[in-house]
Amino acid sequence: MSNGGPQPASVPNERRGGLWFGTSLTQFLIAELRDFPGRRVAALRLFIVSLIIALVSQTLHVPPLGAIALLICLSYDAYANAGQSLAFGMRQLGYISVTTLISVVTLMFAGNDAWLLLPLSFIILAVALFHARLIAWPTGIALWYSVAVLYGPSTPEQGIYNALWNIPIIGVLAIGSWTVVHLTIKPQDPLKQLKASIAAQLAAVETILSTRLADSGVTLQTQAMPKHTIPDSLGKILVLLANTELLHPSTHQQHDTYLALLLEIDGLRQIAIWLDQTLTPAFRRQPMDQEKLNVYLALQSACAMLRQGVEESRDVSGQIGTLLTDAVLHSYAPQTNPSILTAMWRALQRITGLLHDLHQPDTDVPTLAGETDDDETEGRWFPAWFGYAFWATHADSLQFGIKFSLGAIVCALIVESLGWPAINTAIPTCLVAAQTSLGADYRLSLLRLSGAVVGGLCAYFYVLVFQSQLDTVAGFALATAPFWALAAWISSGSERIAYLGRQLGFSFAMFVLHDFGPVSDLYLPRDRVAGIFLGIIVMGVLDYALWPRRSIVLARHHSIAALHTIAKLTARLPDLGVLLTHTLPLRLSADKDLAAAQDLVVHAILEPDAKLSHKIYERTTLSALIEAAGKLSGLLQIRRRYRLLSGQQFSHFPDELQQYSRAFDKALASELENAALMLQGGQQETWTEVADIHELLKQSYTKHHRIDSLPADLALEWELRFRLDQQIMELVEKIQITARDSVDL
DSSP: OOOOSOOOTHHHHHHHOTTTTTSOHHHHHHHHTOOOHHHHHHHHHHHHHHHHHHHHHHHHTOOTTHHHHHHHHHHSOTTOOHHHHHHHHHHHHHHHHHHHHHHHHHHHHHTTOHHHHHHHHHHHHHHHHHHHHHHTOOOHHHHHHIIIIISOTTOHHHHHHHHHTIIIIIIIIIIIHHHHHHHHSSOOOHHHHHHHHHHHHHHHHHHHHHHHHHHTTOOOOOOOOOOOOOTTHHHHHHHHHHHHHHHOGGGGGGHHHHHHHHHHHHHHHHHHHHHHHHOOHHHHHSOOOHHHHHHHHHHHHHHHHHHHHHHHTOOOHHHHHHHSOHHHHHHHSOTTSOOHHHHHHHHHHHHHHHHHHHTOTTSOOOOOOOOOOHHHHTTOOSOGGGSHHHHHHTHHHHHHHHHHHHHHHHHHHHHHHHTOGGGTTHHHHHHHTOOSSHHHHHHHHHHHHHHHHHHHHHHHHHHHHTGGGOOSHHHHHHHHHHHHHHHHHHHTSOTTTHHHHHHHHHHHHHHHTSSSSSOOOTTHHHHHHHHHHHHHHHHHHHHHHSOOOOHHHHHHHHHHHHHHHHHHTTSOOSSGGGHHHHHHHHHHHHHHHHHHHHHHHHHGGGSTTTTSHHHHHHHHHHHHHHHHHHHHHHHHHHHHHHHHHSOOOGGGSOHHHHHHHHHHHHHHHHHHHHHHHHHTTOOOOOOOOHHHHHHHHHHHHHHHHTGGGSOHHHHHHHHHHHHHHHHHHHHHHHHHHHHHHHHOO
16 A cells, blocks of 8 residues: 655644644643633533532432433533523423333333343334434433433332432433523523624624725724634524524524525625635735725725624614615626625625614515425325435444444443442443544543543542541532532533543542442442443444444545535526525535544544554545635635626626536536545546636636726736636645545555
């Protein structure tokens, strides 16, 4: 095998610190434990919930489910806004009720027959895990079921007792206190967060326009440039919208308007950032005539007004309508000459109209028709999951459920055969380790084991130093508070370290909340770590023996899916009416696949044979492909918006120009499909000379619009437009080369 060339500079860093994401342990801890205001609030919430559970467990002498309740509350998003907290709490309460019912019925029906209980539990766990994977939701049902049924399969009466306590302890104490605390301590209104997000994107565009004006000597008061958002930021904003609709039902009636608004603002921000990055110093030094300067001033003022209107919840459409008059635009760019500034102008007008509609609650907003597969569903009377196609599509999720439920059953058999119930933590370990890939399984298993060891040491320290000196509930709260605070602080960090904090808190709680009063069972931390180690070993063997899900393979599959989706963005849309229904699903799908692929590449570092040179090169090339695909997706969206908003009249173009334009789009899509085919291990189809087609298209544009005779400013607009195509072609070529290199090993 050949690695295909010299290794990139990033490879040594990967070799040095794969476990700590390319850094040393000290750098990792400094970055992950750093202090910032938002984290203080999040950690305070988790600390209060932990203290509530600990005090209730000690004062009311509830069954030993307090530790599980604490683990659950530490596992939820400490940064959740009010709407997200309410939705999460309601959904989890419903799941816990379903789990309780299933657990009790199972124990009543098969509790006395081990030969029936274990196969039935295997099926229930597999279905629960399949469902969790299908909806991308935590594996709560499987975990709660395993605690109630598999922790003591030889004592079904005790299992029923524990299952019936699930609702008051886990449901009310954990989920209820978590929800109440989040709705009480600095609750964050998702509507305010949504407005702040919209205002931040408008501020970004405003700052870019102000910078461009500064190139011509016009100095305006501007805000600091906000950081460019991550690829899935639009998806996160849409989640904010969903949370807003839950907390403010009136916004649900304007759902389509909000969707169109968010897509328009995101598109405007993309164009502005691209323009700022593309303009070279030589371009910036060129003086602007007064007409172009007037357009920039109007755009910058409109952005500032819109931002202020959003922040203050005011309708500023009247002011902006007076400001963005077509006479100002057409004095610079006639209707026959498409331009980037025209696209931004039209986008701001559309944003203004949508914001105006939001301030008119009585206005009937037409529902946007989505793209549906009516032909596929028409005449089908049975659910989709009755058909073979459904299971073939979700075969990976089915294998996921079978494999990890089998691990839990195997661990239950080992625990019972050894007669060592204290190591039953092996059972939930198999379910907790149920992650997207082998590398993710290993990373979470390491965090789980590390957290259990640190939590056990904290428990021993508590017994040796504090327990003998404090014999009241107040003393118990005071003595354990530092440990709850430590667990809460680590749990409120990023996902790279948060699970360690959850396991630290769980291990400590398993020790101090195991029974009422002082702790005397000093073997508990040891047995808990032994159980976790057993679960990791069992799942490690099963991961290799049964449908191993290698991270790099899954990353490649997600990359292939993203390329197929991005290829669809090359198509020219007929009109603005289908921009939302066609572009938004493609944008979200591509972003989701690319983000998943990048995460999987990071997880691949922990897998066996990850340090082999060709594996390192494969990860490096795939990372480069994912990065290029993300940039290409953004550029294709910019080009799509340019075509619709810049004033182009495609139907009025000469037939030759239309033919070249369609051929260019088809060639780009074909090249991306070829790249996906190569990434899949197939043979590349016929090579299309994209550059030659684009050169013909460019000549046709030049001839039709007489670009050679245009004033300098308008000629610059066309130079920018052709530069956009050139960047797209360069990225497509890079993706093809990288795809070929990643499999040519």
